[in-house]
Amino acid sequence: MKSTIKDVARLANVSISTVSRVLNNPEIVVPEKREKVLEAIQRLHYSPNALARGLIHKRTQTLGVLIPDISNLFYSAVLRGMEDAAHRSGNNLIICNTDNNRERRSSILSVLNEKQIDGVVWTSEPVDSGSYELFGKFGFPVVLAATHSLEFELPSVKIDEEQAAYDAAEYLIRRGHTRIGMISGPAADPISGHPRIRGFLRALDDYGIEGDAQSNIEYGKYHFENSYTAMSKLYAKLPDMTAVFASSDERALAAISFLHDNRIKVPDDISVISFDNTRMAGMSTPRLTAVAQPLYDIGYLAVAKLIGLINGEPPQQLRTYVAHSIVERDSVSDRGAGGF
Amino acid sequence: MKSTIKDVARLANVSISTVSRVLNNPEIVVPEKREKVLEAIQRLHYSPNALARGLIHKRTQTLGVLIPDISNLFYSAVLRGMEDAAHRSGNNLIICNTDNNRERRSSILSVLNEKQIDGVVWTSEPVDSGSYELFGKFGFPVVLAATHSLEFELPSVKIDEEQAAYDAAEYLIRRGHTRIGMISGPAADPISGHPRIRGFLRALDDYGIEGDAQSNIEYGKYHFENSYTAMSKLYAKLPDMTAVFASSDERALAAISFLHDNRIKVPDDISVISFDNTRMAGMSTPRLTAVAQPLYDIGYLAVAKLIGLINGEPPQQLRTYVAHSIVERDSVSDRGAGGF
DNA sequence: CTGAAAGCGCTTACAG
DNA sequence: CTGAAAGCGCTTACAG
Numbered sequence: 001m002k003s004t005i006k007d008v009a010r011l012a013n014v015s016i017s018t019v020s021r022v023l024n025n026p027e028i029v030v031p032e033k034r035e036k037v038l039e040a041i042q043r044l045h046y047s048p049n050a051l052a053r054g055l056i057h058k059r060t061q062t063l064g065v066l067i068p069d070i071s072n073l074f075y076s077a078v079l080r081g082m083e084d085a086a087h088r089s090g091n092n093l094i095i096c097n098t099d100n101n102r103e104r105r106s107s108i109l110s111v112l113n114e115k116q117i118d119g120v121v122w123t124s125e126p127v128d129s130g131s132y133e134l135f136g137k138f139g140f141p142v143v144l145a146a147t148h149s150l151e152f153e154l155p156s157v158k159i160d161e162e163q164a165a166y167d168a169a170e171y172l173i174r175r176g177h178t179r180i181g182m183i184s185g186p187a188a189d190p191i192s193g194h195p196r197i198r199g200f201l202r203a204l205d206d207y208g209i210e211g212d213a214q215s216n217i218e219y220g221k222y223h224f225e226n227s228y229t230a231m232s233k234l235y236a237k238l239p240d241m242t243a244v245f246a247s248s249d250e251r252a253l254a255a256i257s258f259l260h261d262n263r264i265k266v267p268d269d270i271s272v273i274s275f276d277n278t279r280m281a282g283m284s285t286p287r288l289t290a291v292a293q294p295l296y297d298i299g300y301l302a303v304a305k306l307i308g309l310i311n312g313e314p315p316q317q318l319r320t321y322v323a324h325s326i327v328e329r330d331s332v333s334d335r336g337a338g339g340f
Numbered sequence: 341m342k343s344t345i346k347d348v349a350r351l352a353n354v355s356i357s358t359v360s361r362v363l364n365n366p367e368i369v370v371p372e373k374r375e376k377v378l379e380a381i382q383r384l385h386y387s388p389n390a391l392a393r394g395l396i397h398k399r400t401q402t403l404g405v406l407i408p409d410i411s412n413l414f415y416s417a418v419l420r421g422m423e424d425a426a427h428r429s430g431n432n433l434i435i436c437n438t439d440n441n442r443e444r445r446s447s448i449l450s451v452l453n454e455k456q457i458d459g460v461v462w463t464s465e466p467v468d469s470g471s472y473e474l475f476g477k478f479g480f481p482v483v484l485a486a487t488h489s490l491e492f493e494l495p496s497v498k499i500d501e502e503q504a505a506y507d508a509a510e511y512l513i514r515r516g517h518t519r520i521g522m523i524s525g526p527a528a529d530p531i532s533g534h535p536r537i538r539g540f541l542r543a544l545d546d547y548g549i550e551g552d553a554q555s556n557i558e559y560g561k562y563h564f565e566n567s568y569t570a571m572s573k574l575y576a577k578l579p580d581m582t583a584v585f586a587s588s589d590e591r592a593l594a595a596i597s598f599l600h601d602n603r604i605k606v607p608d609d610i611s612v613i614s615f616d617n618t619r620m621a622g623m624s625t626p627r628l629t630a631v632a633q634p635l636y637d638i639g640y641l642a643v644a645k646l647i648g649l650i651n652g653e654p655p656q657q658l659r660t661y662v663a664h665s666i667v668e669r670d671s672v673s674d675r676g677a678g679g680f
Numbered sequence: 681c682t683g684a685a686a687g688c689g690c691t692t693a694c695a696g
Numbered sequence: 697c698t699g700a701a702a703g704c705g706c707t708t709a710c711a712g
Binding site for chain 2: 002
Binding site: 004005006016017020021023024048049051052053054055056057 | 704705706707708
């Protein structure tokens with residue numbers, strides 16, 4: 001039913017080699033035949049089978065992406081950048097959710113390998129050694145997006161988490177806040193956990209503000225509910241705080257919800273600075289002042305880098321750190337800057 | 341470098357047919373040889389090439405999905421359901437953003453066709469006749485998710501938009517509201533536009549409340565900014581309204597932002613009911629009371645349906661309408677029910 | 681410039 | 697039960 005190169009050859013009265021040539025190297029075949037072939041292609045609605053091509057070229061123009069959960073705004077923003085970069089270079093993306101599950105990840109890698117994808121972008125998760133071994137075994141290039149690995153020599157693109165967290169805290173301090181709490185992800189998380197905690201604490205320290213992981217920080221998993229609880233605990237142990245650094249937009253929204261439910265005004269009573277700057281940050285009440293990660297760019301650059309590797313271009317730099325920034329909106333108030 | 345079935349055959353001292361059999365039909369080969377083959381497979385890290393297989397079987401276990409913009413919470417929630425359904429049945433998804441662009445859509449369909457995908461799920465956009473022709477030309481099955489077509493005989497899964505909008509309005513009315521505005525998407529939109537407007541107006545009418553498209557509705561494109569403006573216009577022309585029906589979460593958040601910026605309290609002064617119930621709905625301040633679309637299920641069911649078609653199962657029903665519901669949270673207040 | 685042939689990595693009748 | 701052969705739909709040297 002689907003017509004093949006043979007059908008076209010027959011109809012145009014040429015060999016399949018010639019058909020192949022007008023497809024890949026038109027200028028090399030005489031105009032007369034070329035026309036006939038083109039016509040036959042039209043008539044038969046012929047389009048080449050990418051599987052057959054892939055088999056020969058050992059290239060599928062398809063990339064695999066592993067991502068914890070697409071239904072999350074953070075990841076889907078990164079993904080959008082990947083998609084655009086892929087589309088621009090004639091590639092497609094097979095997207096797989098990992099749910100942060102080790103086994104699922106390795107089974108995904110195997111399937112992607114069987115499908116002969118040209119490379120993989122590994123998003124937002126630390127690389128376990130099992131997966132790293134698979135990379136070697138399968139032999140496709142891998143780029144890390146919104147994560148990196150110090151243990152393995154893997155190209156990556158992300159922001160400098162610690163500095164970004166530092167900047168968030170400093171932003172608050174410069175606006176006169178000295179009692180500052182933090183809602184963090186799990187301390188064990190090598191991306192959104194301890195680097196941000198370290199940055200936060202370092203800022204307090206640099207500005208001579210007393211505070212430590214024990215008394216200034218509460219931990220919540222990623223989700224809203226956990227963070228709401230974390231905020232309530234934080235408020236209980238730091239009742240006189242005037243500002244909170246929430247290490248994700250979702251945590252910031254949870255913090256605001258808690259404060260609102262307890263008739264504490266944001267930012268009048270307590271300021272909140274967020275992290276990530278997903279689209280939600282501009283849609284909340286009040287709008288979130290946030291450390292912005294260039295989510296789209298991270299995704300875009302990661303696949304651009306991957307495609308470079310696939311094309312055998314010499315790698316520019318192994319670990320790329322992109323710039324973050326602070327987007328000022330309405331969730332932080334000025335305390336009458338305390339002399340800094 | 342990647343080992344092939346030949347390498348395995350050589351190492352195990354059997355023919356490639358036998359290797360193929362232990363892969364696909366192990367019980368048919370004698371244990372002794374089977375073991376040798378299995379061992380060789382291990383040693384060589386062999387895994388079959390899905391392209392070669394696909395070429396023969398005319399099946400790639402890969403589905404294409406067209407979606408306007410993955411970085412949107414609505415779509416990404418639907419996508420998550422698709423992903424899970426695909427994964428469960430051993431399929432992968434190639435995801436392509438259309439940006440609601442006709443040309444991009446047809447170029448995507450062509451590429452997917454060349455890659456021999458087994459079917460396509462078309463998400464959330466009306467089907468133009470050009471695309472419909474392509475479906476026929478390419479000959480793969482298509483299922484529509486979160487959209488449908490009355491013009492073409494295409495399987496689909498979505499909610500009943502009109503009834504859902506009706507229910508939203510009725511919900512407000514039953515709580516004593518009689519001056520109700522609506523923030524709608526473009527009236528021309530066959531999914532999120534006129535069906536919801538019609539449902540809204542029909543409810544007003546059924547309950548004997550005066551109102552019409554002219555004076556009770558403002559239109560904004562999907563995005564936050566437009567809707568904020570729409571809300572300001574709506575408020576200007578309907579200053580005594582006590583409730584708003586926003587036809588998406590993003591519109592509801594925009595409405596709330598506008599109201600907040602103008603010191604109008606939600607829900608005390610004006611209630612807001614939303615539509616969609618994406619994850620944001622539970623994270624805002626106040627939390628959104630919303631008509632919930634079963635986003636995940638829509639995606640899940642759409643690919644389940646597609647896989648059924650691919651497997652040649654008799655189609656159950658062409659157009660599936662899934663149930664919506666109303667999730668009560670904090671953005672609607674009771675007006676002391678007006679006798680209904 | 682063009683065709684016949686070999687080959688990409690598999691599966692599947694067909695003999696035996 | 698198993699191997700040789702044909703074939704899936706292409707591309708690419710190799711002759712001519």
